[in-house]
């Protein structure tokens with residue numbers, strides 16, 4: 001995959017610069033709130049419908065704002081093409097359904113996002129598609145799970161909530177030439193800190209509701225990859241009706257402009273918070289790939305030379321009191337990647353469907369809090385956290 005000619009910060013900031021006729025042009029992308037487009041004659045309509053010309057015609061097939069966002073996200077991930085969708089799950093569903101058919105087999109990391117797990121474990125078997133869940137950090141376990149009918153290996157570049165880091169280059173090596181596509185959910189990292197396609201991923205998915213939009217005010221998903229794979233996913237998504245709304249595409253473009261700056265701040269702040277928590281007597285464990293005790297510390301540093309984004313988790317004694325002490329300053333909110341720091345509680349939210357013993361086996365304890373570290377001034381943030389830990 002060739003490196004883009006500009007730094008990601010530049011590409012992201014310029015997202016939305018469209019092709020306009022000569023003359024004065026809008027500097028900011030307008031919102032195209034039209035469900036259908038009119039054509040001057042049958043030839044023009046034919047060119048749009050046949051795909052010979054990429055002219056918009058009907059909202060469900062894609063809006064101009066979605067097309068602008070797709071060009072920007074493909075450039076950021078370094079892939080040929082991208083397809084945006086109504087949610088992260090719509091994007092993942094379209095990606096999986098475009099690759100898989102009855103009789104096919106999937107190998108997936110047991111730590112994938114809960115709803116992705118449910119899709120693989122409960123929905124796809126109804127279509128005759130089976131999944132084996134493994135620890136994707138264990139290359140031998142992955143190898144042992146591969147079967148002649150395996151078509152897809154699905155992992156996350158940074159997992160929720162303990163931030164494990166599968167060895168993507170080695171996983172790509174293991175499946176290459178075996179008819180198995182490597183699909184990577186890159187939501188927790190964002191392309192500003194990690195680009196899976198550069199390490200052998202065939203499909204890269206995101207919930208754009210997280211870092212790509214970055215302000216908890218836009219909802220959507222994306223599949224990035226080779227043009228033919230993305231075209232197949234587009235056919236599935238359009239028929240299933242998972243089109244991204246034009247307003248959410250436009251809002252995501254606004255957020256995307258600062259992705260490079262935001263991720264630098266998120267990464268630096270998260271490392272500083274991890275360092276402070278790791279040295280506090282009230283904290284039983286901290287999970288962050290930048291701490292030397294992390295199980296994939298060295299591999300993570302090679303793969304993520306510019307930081308790991310804003311996510312970390314910590315097991316804190318008397319967690320309910322810690323959360324209460326932060327009320328009005330650091331909110332408890334079951335999502336991530338806002339510019340403000342938020343906390344979430346995996347035991348009671350993302351992992352509540354798992355049996356208690358299984359949660360504990362994975363390291364999800366009742367005192368585990370996941371931090372989505374924001375871009376606030378680090379002195380202010382550490383001051384609030386230290387005060388809450390002391391109280």
Ligand SMILES: *Cc1c(COP(=O)(O)O)cnc(C)c1O
Pocket residue numbers: 087088089090113116156160185187188206207208209210219220221
């Ligand atoms: C949020 C999330 C999803 C699902 O995205 P939605 O936009 O909520 O549908 C998938 N994967 C990961 C890692 C997520 O954090």
